[in-house]
Amino acid sequence: MYRLIYDEDGANRIFPIVKDEVSLGRTSENDVVLAHSTISRLHARIIKDENGCRIVDQDSRNGMQVNGKPVSNAPLRDGDAILLGKFPIRFSEALDQNVVVDEEPDDMASGTIIKPLSEILASLSPKDTARDDPGDKILRILSRVAEALITTQPVEGVLQTVMDLVFSYLPADRGFLMLHDPASNQLVPKIVKYRYPSKKTDEISISRTIADRVFKDHVAILTSDAKLDDRFDSKGSIMIHNIRSAMYAPLWNKDHVIGIISVDSPIQAGAFTQSDLDLFSALANLSAVAIEQASLNVKIQEEQTRRVRLERYFSPNIVNRITNAEDSATGHLIDVQEREVTVLFSDLVGFTSMSEKMKPQDIAQLLNEYFTEMIDIIFACDGTLDKYIGDCLMVVFGAPFDQPDHADRAATAAIKMRDRLREFNQSRSEGPQLLAHTGINSGSVMAGDIGSQKRKEYTVIGDAVNLAARLESDVAKADQIIIGPSTHALLKGQYELKSCGPVAIRSIEKSLHPYEVLGEKRS
DSSP states (O other): OEEEEEEETTEEEEEEEOSSEEEEESSTTSSEEOOOTTOOTTOEEEEEETTEEEEEEOSOSSOEEETTEEESEEEEOTTOEEEETTEEEEEEEOOOOEEEEEOOOOOOOTTEEEEEHHHHHHHTSOOSOOTTOHHHHHHHHHHHHHHHHSSOOOHHHHHHHHHHHHHHHSOOSEEEEEEEETTTTEEEEEEEEESSGGGOOSEEEEEHHHHHHHHHHTEEEEESOGGGOGGGOGGGHHHHHTOOEEEEEEEEETTEEEEEEEEEESSOTTOSOHHHHHHHHHHHHHHHHHHHHHHHHHHHHHHHHHHHHHHTTSOHHHHHHHHHHHHTTSOOTTSOEEEEEEEEEEEETTHHHHHTTSOHHHHHHHHHHHHHHHHHHHHHTTOEEEEEETTEEEEEESOSSOOTTHHHHHHHHHHHHHHHHHHHHHHOSSSOOOOEEEEEEEEEEEEEEEEOSSOEEEEEESHHHHHHHHIIIIIOOTTOEEEOHHHHHHOOSOEEEEEOOSBOOTTOSSOBOOEEEEEEOOO
16 A cells, blocks of 8 residues: 655654555645645645556646655655655555455463453543543543544545554553455455565464454453464464464444454563553554445535535425435446437527627626526426536426426426526616527437546437427527427416427428427417
8 A cells, every 4th residue: 555644743654555546735635735825725636557557747936856856756765755846745655465354263361351341341430540541541541542533535545544653552562453445344454554664574374263253242352372373373383473462453433343453562472551451442443433434424425516516406305306316226327228308509699799798807797697597497407417518508397307397397497598688687787788599309318427438427418409409509599599309298288388389490401390489478
């Protein structure tokens, strides 16, 4: 695992490099946000491939250095000192290790201590004792640990911080952490740490009986001399790795266990005490809370990002329905699928020539105000904004959820948009008067997220879409709403319509018979 290590506001930060590309800079859009005056908005990128990691300067104002040498593009090695502007970062490379779960008899040596978590909690309750009481010492350490773990960072960073803290307060030479995977119902190794990296081994063994006992029975285990415990000697792994003392504890939060953590020492028998076991178990408790909080933060951020993305296209009501449906067994509703919909195109008349006489900032402001007014109406009718095409709006009714009245919703929205545009023009004391022409058509389309692996957008494609665009561009005039024959057949008769007669349309062999929507019928 590659990671970046740096200090921020007096606290140590660890950022694991899990993506192929990581951005570093001052603004919140970056993966690593560095609030320092010498850091540019986008200062640098770290690119990861099969050859390792490389840091690339992004034309930053104050440049960067690696190991004291100014660079613009340089490979990174374990322990490299990076300087972005005047902000120091250390690059670290933790080699992956294998943790093997061995099978063995369920024999327990008499010298092994098994302690339920309930006893550990009782031993940590406040007491009126001397200041050097082991419980008081543990509580003081836990206070410092809680402060270190409370900072927001990715799950991988929390795991690394947990192991660093364990090694800070316990005489461990090696440790590893495993999390439970609900899908496979297995304990999966996540991180391994050595106090002396030069003594790394290719494989670490843990007995399945121990792992299951710690995880399922919610107990912490200490063995003073693993070589005397037959249960630890599976396949000779204790002799091979020279393990003498070891501790195991569940990562627990109340009655919920998410994994296990282990430390051992080859130096001497009895390296760990019962007090160490209490501290280790308490550290596991704080670690589990921090890991779960970090995982929850990731889910919240993913949900927020997803909602922001969905809100670009869908009304709040549709967004809530999508989210609730995808949390249930309904499935992924924005996957590509065939749907019966009505498509609306609305384009401003003569805006290109009009904009030639306006300042760019005035054009942008006018369009933003106009689109805001129109989108409010579209979302009120539960329409889906497909895209902006310059000054043109493409809107879909009937996707991602079925709407039996999609044609009526489109016609109603078009009428309200025209009325709102008239009010919009009246409210503006100066500037050009805006007029739109609108084309509407119904039919079968493919709807869903379409695009490349790096970027997809929700859209609809098909002949029904193309005809709606043609009705808007080739048939509709200023202030007109033109609907195709298929939409006309679906409307329920509450509109005043006018026949346009047979009309020849580009790319369509036969002439069509569209209609103009004049308005809703008066009662």
